[in-house]
Amino acid sequence: MSTAALDPVSVIGRKRDGGELSTPQIDAVVAGFTAGTVAPEQMSALAMAILWRGMTRREIADWTAAMIASGTRMDLSGLCRDGRALATVDKHSTGGVGDKITLPLTPLIASYGLAVPQLSGRGLGHTGGTLDKLEAIPGWSAEVSPDALREQLERVGAVICAASADLAPADRKLYALRDVTGTVASIPMIAASIMSKKIAEGTGALVLDVKVGSGAFMTEYDDAHELAATMTELGADAGVATSALLTDMSSPLGRSAGNALEVTEALEVLAGGGPADVVELTLALARAMLAAVGRDDVDPAEHLTGGQGMDTWRAMIAAQGGDPAAPLPQAAHREVIVARDSGYxxxxxxxxxxxxxxxxxxxxxxxxAAVSAGAGVTWHAGIGDAVQAGAPLLTLHADDPARFAAARARLADAVTVSTNRPAVAASRVLGRVGAAG
Structure with missing residues (x-):
């Protein structure tokens, strides 16, 4: 291919006109953007062209590979404990409200003698970040060096930490650009973004939790299914056993949204309790992860009720400097919103x-930007539960009471109470792609 064809303007024009980008074109533009020779304005134009024109299956695979090649790839082979090789398995969620599943799930899976290298992120906008939640624990650190990560995986089996800056740096740079140019909503680029990081992480197996509904990025089931299918294929291409669950995010998960509030709820699950939907989804994903590494002979519910998951949680938190016995922060102020009507x-x-x-x-x-560890929302009823007029329905938590008015305005039309009890879905799991299950 000629040098002119690799010029970013030519690449933009080809995609703008509906053409298919070649592997050399994709490699050149991703490498150039990472190095700074392709300008942000040029990558913005290409991202918009991709958003409108889409990508073929081969283009998505090449784009993913180019982002992986922009940095280092972790090598988690050779992990062992007591002379026994440790299989690696990870989970990724596309994000939702009240989605604290990573917190109980990671130590639960590790308690079965597996290694779970959970590289997580921080929240931006309405979806919470796993690292923000864990930083509510006194002393806990998200920063773990590659050597310390391997040591902790071999000794404890579970790590939840920030990804290093050299892991798929093209994705980090491109995501920031897409976020401010209105080009996030591209299934090819979302799939490549997620899978480039997970493949570069070096896990042997991966289970995806693709959210569907008003609180998720994908509000329509068909779009979520397309994203899940694309990601599972990318994983298979890279030799990572990948499957997906599509799960409901039309109502928030559990009974809380907020950093320390969600840690508290995760601890309830690890203690054998917790909200039914959080427990159900934790176990559904756990079964899929265990099956992915050939451990479908066990029932993960036994390690919730038996305390093995909690034991691994304490070891994981302590390994990263946290005090698992320390009280969690609470917001300085609370405000209760009561139900206006009786019903369901x-x-x-x-x-x-x-x-x-x-x-x-x-x-x-x-x-x-800084976040408040104790801030958030708790709700005192789930879908289908009876409510009484004048009884507490929502509690708002904030360090600054001046924030309550804006939160109340956001919630003004959020609640629906009906005279008749609504039909309640039997499961948060809406569908499966690949061998999840």
């Missing part, structure tokens, strides 16, 4: 709850 809770909009938690200080609007 038939709707609680996940997006509105997420926005309210953000208004209260649990989230951030720009990367790097």
């Amino acid at each position: 809770l038939s709707g609680l909009d996940a997006l509105a709850v997420g926005h309210a938690a953000w208004e209260l200080g649990a989230g951030r609007s720009v990367p790097g």
Whole structure:
């Protein structure tokens, strides 16, 4: 291919006109953007062209490979404990409101003698970040060196930490650009973004939790299914056993959204209790992860009720400097919203709850901004539960009481109470792609 054809303007024009980009073109533009020779304006134009024109299956695979090649790839081979090789398995969620599943799931899986290298992120906007939640624990650190990560995986089996800066740096740079140019909503680029990091992480198996509904990025099932199918194929191409669950995010998960609030709820699950939907989804993903590495002979519920998951949690938190016995932070102020009517809770909009938690200080609007550990929203009824007029329905938590008004406004139309009890879905799991299960 001629040098002219690799010029970023030529690449933009080809995709703008509906053409298929070649492997050399994709390699050149991703490498150039990472190095700074392809300008942000040029990559913005290409991202918009991809958003409108889409990508073929081969283009998505090449784009993913180019982002992996922009940095280092972790090598988790050779992990062992007591002379026995450790299989690696990970989980990734596309994000939702009240989605604290990583917290109980990671130590639960590790308690079966597996290695779970959970590289996680921080929240931005209405969805919470796993690292923000764990940083509510006194002393806990998200920063783990590659050597320390291997040591902790071999000794404890579970690590939840930040990814190093040299892991798929093209994705980090491109995601920031897409976020401010209105080009996030591209299934090819979402799939490549997620899978480039997970493949570069070096895990042997991966289970995806693709959220569907008002509180998720994918509000329609068909779009979520397309994303899940694309990602599982990319994983298979890279030799990573990948499967996916599609799960409901039309109402928030559990009974809380906020950093320390969600850690508290995760601990309830690890203690054998917790909200039924959090327990159900934790176990559904656990079974899929165990099956992915040939351990479908065990029932993960036994390690919740038996305490093995909690034991691994304490070891994981302590290994990263945290005090698992320390009290969690609480917000300085609370405000209760009561039910206006009696009946049955038939709707609680996940997006509105997420926005309210953000208004209260649990989230951030720009990367790097501080978050409040104790801020957030708790709800006292789930879908289908009876509610009484005048009884507490929602509790708002904030360090600054001036934040309550904005949160109340976000929640003004979030709650629906019906005279008749609504039909309640039997499961949060809406579908499966690959061998998840």
